[in-house]
Amino acid sequence: MRMQRVVGMEEGKDLGHAVRTNISRVLPVKGLQFLLLFLILGLGFSIISMYTFRFFAVQEIAPVGAAGILPCFEEADSIESWIRPPSNLLHTMNDTELLWRASFVPQISNYPFKRVPKIAFMFLTKGPLPLAPLWERFFKGNEGLYSTYVHTLPSYFGDYPSSSVFHRRQIPSQMVEWGKMSMCDAERRLLANALLDISNEWFILLSEACIPLYNFSIVYRYISRSRYSFMGSFDEVGPYGRGRYDQRMEPVVTLSQWRKGSQWFEVNRKLAISMVEDITYYPKFRDFCQPACYVDEHYFPTMLTTQFPQLLANRTVTWTDWSRGGAHPATFGKGDIKEEFFRKIFEGQLCLYNNQPSSLCYLFARKFSPNALEPLLEFASTVLGY
Numbered sequence: 001m002r003m004q005r006v007v008g009m010e011e012g013k014d015l016g017h018a019v020r021t022n023i024s025r026v027l028p029v030k031g032l033q034f035l036l037l038f039l040i041l042g043l044g045f046s047i048i049s050m051y052t053f054r055f056f057a058v059q060e061i062a063p064v065g066a067a068g069i070l071p072c073f074e075e076a077d078s079i080e081s082w083i084r085p086p087s088n089l090l091h092t093m094n095d096t097e098l099l100w101r102a103s104f105v106p107q108i109s110n111y112p113f114k115r116v117p118k119i120a121f122m123f124l125t126k127g128p129l130p131l132a133p134l135w136e137r138f139f140k141g142n143e144g145l146y147s148t149y150v151h152t153l154p155s156y157f158g159d160y161p162s163s164s165v166f167h168r169r170q171i172p173s174q175m176v177e178w179g180k181m182s183m184c185d186a187e188r189r190l191l192a193n194a195l196l197d198i199s200n201e202w203f204i205l206l207s208e209a210c211i212p213l214y215n216f217s218i219v220y221r222y223i224s225r226s227r228y229s230f231m232g233s234f235d236e237v238g239p240y241g242r243g244r245y246d247q248r249m250e251p252v253v254t255l256s257q258w259r260k261g262s263q264w265f266e267v268n269r270k271l272a273i274s275m276v277e278d279i280t281y282y283p284k285f286r287d288f289c290q291p292a293c294y295v296d297e298h299y300f301p302t303m304l305t306t307q308f309p310q311l312l313a314n315r316t317v318t319w320t321d322w323s324r325g326g327a328h329p330a331t332f333g334k335g336d337i338k339e340e341f342f343r344k345i346f347e348g349q350l351c352l353y354n355n356q357p358s359s360l361c362y363l364f365a366r367k368f369s370p371n372a373l374e375p376l377l378e379f380a381s382t383v384l385g386y
Contacts, residue, residue, distance in 0.1 A: 079113060083115075085196065085197035085198075089168065089169060089171045091172065098193070099276045102191070102277075116145070117200075117201035118145055119147075119200070119202045119203075119223060120146070120147050121135075122148075122151070122204065123149065123150045123207065123208060124151050124186055125151065125207060126153055126156070127152055127153060127158075128158060129158070129166060129208050130373060131208065131368060131372075131376070134211055134380060137377070138216055139216060140386075141216075142217075142220070146220075147169075147194065147199075149169055149193055150170045150171065151170075154174060154175065171189065180295065181286045181299075184300070187205060187296070191272045191276050194272070195272055195276065202268055202269070203268075204364075205265050205266075206264065206318075207264070207367070209368050209369070210364050210367075211366070211368055212363065213346075213362060213384060214363060214385055215385040216386065222317075225354075226354060228311060229271050229311055230265060230266040230313050231261060231266070231267060231300065231313070231316070232260075232265070232314065233304065233305045233312055233314050234260060235259060236260045242258060244258075244260075244293035244294075246288040246293070248284075249284045253284055253302060257306050258298070261297060262297070264318040266317055267304075270308075275300060281302070281303045281306075282299075285298065313353075315351060315352075315361070317364060318365065319361075319362035332367065332372055334369075334374065334375055337376055337379065338375075342384075345362065345365060
């Protein structure tokens, strides 16, 4: 019996030792499993937190970062940004801001880039351009040598197709009254907008009733080779010339300086700048040249003759017919457009071109009604050369 207890006690001792041994083996394995699970959860939480932070941080920081990085990739003050013409003519500048901006003049005459001088064709109209198809044909194939600008009544918007030379060429405009200073304001507005393109060297004022009498190559060569600008300016004795002068203009404008000329002109860049920057003559003509003094016939001819007489040809290059009398020249319609009509314009003309006699005196003609378009297109290739 005693031997059995001893044996039992010894067996129990061995059993307890075995149990303890098994427990000690199980515990390290469970601990490792728990630790591994904790590490996996911790790693997963870290990854989720990192991506969450990056997502929200990018949302907040990206706009600031883009603005700060942009100058590294774009040269905002490069020469291209100064010489590139405006992509949208419908700017938000008022007239005061526009004239100020347009009066900027480089003090170094040599351009640091290849400049191809262009002619700015400025159309002063009430609304649509009924003769636009004729002008389209005139301009075709001469891209890079011209630019167009259109001033209409503020209520009108010309919806020209994207292929048209007049597409998006309308400038911000204001109301214009015939014979009043608002007419000259519109002309200065056209000049100022055209001056924003530094490649524009010559500026021609036209109406919706004007047509080109020659092809583009002849017009460009005639204008670019002339040593003078074509602004009509003459001293007319009588009620429609000196009779319109007001002595209250003295001493800025005297009677001997008073001039009259056609509204339709061509000027070079130097004269165009002087016309938009003027603050001396403008108030005198605004205040003291009102109907029956028609300011568009006197303001620019008088000012430019006084300041730059050596730069003017003292004639216009736009033909008009005043033979019928009245306050306005003759208007020609469909029935007038014949070969004899053009022969009347081309033949028997004599003028000075660069101080030499010339029979080529007019580059444009007016006034033509909308119904003249069809016969004009028929004669364009055979008579007008385009």
